[in-house]
Amino acid sequence: MAKILSVGIATLDIINEVETYPLENQEIRALNQVKCRGGNAANTAVVLSQLGHHCSWAGTLADETDTQTILDDFNALKVNTDFCEILPEGKIPTSYITLNKSNGTRTIIHYRNLPEYSFTSFRKIKLSAFDWIHFEGRNVSETVQMMQYSKKFYSEIPISLEVEKPRKNIEQLLAIADYIIFSKPYALSQGYVSAQELLISMKKQFPYKTLVCAWGEKGALACKNNQILSQNAFIPDTVVDTLGAGDVFNAGIIHQLLAHADISAALLFACRLAGKKCAAKGLENLTIN
Numbered sequence: 001m002a003k004i005l006s007v008g009i010a011t012l013d014i015i016n017e018v019e020t021y022p023l024e025n026q027e028i029r030a031l032n033q034v035k036c037r038g039g040n041a042a043n044t045a046v047v048l049s050q051l052g053h054h055c056s057w058a059g060t061l062a063d064e065t066d067t068q069t070i071l072d073d074f075n076a077l078k079v080n081t082d083f084c085e086i087l088p089e090g091k092i093p094t095s096y097i098t099l100n101k102s103n104g105t106r107t108i109i110h111y112r113n114l115p116e117y118s119f120t121s122f123r124k125i126k127l128s129a130f131d132w133i134h135f136e137g138r139n140v141s142e143t144v145q146m147m148q149y150s151k152k153f154y155s156e157i158p159i160s161l162e163v164e165k166p167r168k169n170i171e172q173l174l175a176i177a178d179y180i181i182f183s184k185p186y187a188l189s190q191g192y193v194s195a196q197e198l199l200i201s202m203k204k205q206f207p208y209k210t211l212v213c214a215w216g217e218k219g220a221l222a223c224k225n226n227q228i229l230s231q232n233a234f235i236p237d238t239v240v241d242t243l244g245a246g247d248v249f250n251a252g253i254i255h256q257l258l259a260h261a262d263i264s265a266a267l268l269f270a271c272r273l274a275g276k277k278c279a280a281k282g283l284e285n286l287t288i289n
């Protein structure tokens with residue numbers, strides 16, 4: 001099993017489950033409320049940990065009471081937090097999530113005022129201890145330095161990058177990563193109408209990289225060696241909770257690539273794992289035989 005460093009955010013997720021999604025200015029009652037740890041890089045790390053890897057998460061936390069919820073969860077799921085920065089000011093980034101019981105959609109309002117993880121902190125990590133580094137495509141000015149440093153001094157360690165949202169100068173990160181996982185919102189924001197269209201364009205720019213694009217309940221596509229492959233989603237009988245499906249999908253791809261599986265097997269596994277996630281709440285018990 002591999003040693004994986006996942007760099008990005010951890011959040012406090014306040015999830016209100018509702019019978020159906022409300023109308024604007026309506027007042028409704030939640031069926032129940034859960035407060036738990038979330039965040040893309042953090043979610044991917046806890047799933048990889050459950051798949052048997054030794055995972056560390058690097059990011060910022062605030063010196064406030066909600067931080068304990070995050071640390072307890074990492075601890076329970078055996079994710080190392082030695083490299084996190086606990087900042088004296090700010091609040092844990094918080095997502096207010098409406099989970100629609102009737103179809104499993106999750107609508108997220110995210111608030112953050114916490115500074116992002118710094119290259120200064122990243123540089124203190126002994127990267128030689130890791131077999132893989134996964135970055136969230138955010139905090140571009142610092143992340144680009146982290147990625148350049150990793151490539152310059154530890155070129156043998158593969159780097160994966162999640163590109164979920166359009167961010168200024170994010171193309172600087174694309175150029176460095178070995179494996180790039182794009183999202184549907186990112187593709188749409190760039191004017192592409194399908195994963196296929198995004199990959200056709202990206203493969204011209206990055207012909208030697210492995211490129212993946214997830215497309216919600218349609219599944220996902222990937223491109224390697226100039227070949228584009230697709231995989232349907234595994235839709236469960238009842239879609240209970242899609243929160244974090246993309247983060248689970250990313251963990252599935254990384255897990256397979258670490259095992260030197262080919263990209264079609266990686267897509268298949270990641271879609272199965274993400275489909276299993278959608279059948280139940282939370283990110284636990286996510287294994288596939």
Ligand code: ADP
Nearest residue numbers: 214216217219220233235245246249271274275
């Ligand atoms: P997110 O919105 O969390 O970023 P995506 O919508 O990109 O997630 O989906 C990632 C993967 O999760 C998809 O490729 C698919 O395999 C799976 N997935 C997403 N939504 C569903 C769904 N409703 N049913 C089954 N699988 C799903």
Ligand code: FRU
Nearest residue numbers: 011013038039040095243244
């Ligand atoms: C799910 C998630 C949530 C978090 C939000 C941050 O993908 O990581 O857990 O609140 O996205 O954007």
